[in-house]
Amino acid sequence: MPATPALTPAPLVFITGASSGIGQALAARYARAGYRLALVARRTADMQAWADAQGLGPECCRIYGADVADVDSIVAVGHACLAMQGVPDVVIANAGVSIGMDTAEPDDIHVKARTFAINNTGLAATFHPFVTPMTARGSGALVGIASVAAIRGLPGHGAYCASKAAVVAYCESLRGELRGSGVAVVTLLPGYVDTPLTQKNRYSMPFLMSAEAFADRAFDAIQARTSYRVIPWQMGVVAKLLRLLPNPLFDRLLSGRPRKHRQGTKAVP
Structure with missing residues (x-):
């Protein structure tokens, strides 16, 4: 009697x-696609x-x-995943924080350090x-979640913009x-996505999209192994146009724009 072939586990x-x-929206999207x-x-x-x-x-x-x-905490969890579930097909470094900062405030320097500790x-x-087990296997995807805020610095967002620009450079x-x-x-x-992180923002958020809509487009980009993508594309066009503005015009355009809440001024998720 022929041996029953071993079942190939679902991708992880x-x-x-x-x-x-x-x-969470990405988790739901990958679950629908049959991933562990x-x-x-x-x-x-x-x-x-x-x-x-x-x-589930x-x-x-x-x-x-x-x-x-x-x-040590996040590295230990990575090794635990390898031991219990195997080598992932996709790793998405999504965890991040976005907190306003004012360089004149001593406490905000610690906010910046914490932002970089998490985001970078x-x-x-x-x-x-x-990296090593994926390379040995010869396949996989490492996904860094940056932000359209990486493209140009925004007043009051120094920690977040700088950290997300660093994500882009690091991934490159x-x-x-x-x-x-x-x-x-x-x-x-991502551009503006409707999540607990953005719901407390006190400024307009053009092209705001749901987390589920973002997850659908992100899933497609990751499956295609796209090296760099702004979601939605309209926000990418706006950001690139802002990048082209001369500094005096850019500074004038953002003058008086409401800033992100600093830590302690309002609850931060």
Whole structure:
């Protein structure tokens, strides 16, 4: 009697910041596509409640608790995923914070350090455990979630804009390092997405889109292994036009624009 062939496991996606917003929408999109999920955030109870509501059992969804700002914490979770679920096909470094800052305020320098710890060092630490096994396999995608705010600095957004510009530069560097390995590096730049992170903004948000709509377009870009994409494309056009403006005109245009809330001035998600 011939041996029964071993079943090939469903592909696996590893997503940080998966307890709400873009991360949760991406998790739902990948679940619909038949992927197994490795979901990471500090709020593990929220993630588990979501997974239970979606009918996602442990055979297809595992929850990991980690603080992305703590390198040892997020690296340990990456190794735990490798041990329990195998090498992911897609790793999405989505965890991030956006808090207003004023360089004249001493506490805001610590805000900037925390922002970079999560948005940049944490992103690299998220990728770290997977680079070697993905390269050995010769396939996979590492996805960095940047922002259209990376394209031009906005008053009061110094920490966020700088950190997201650094995501773009870092992913570009990593893409060159992994060229020819079979591992793709995808950089996504969301415009304004309706999430808990943006709902407290006190300024207009053109081309605002739902997290679900963003997740659909992001999924397509990642599947296509697109190296760089602004979502939605209209926001990319606006950002590029702003990039072309001479500095005096750009500065005048943004003069008096409401700024993002600083830490302590209003609750920050």
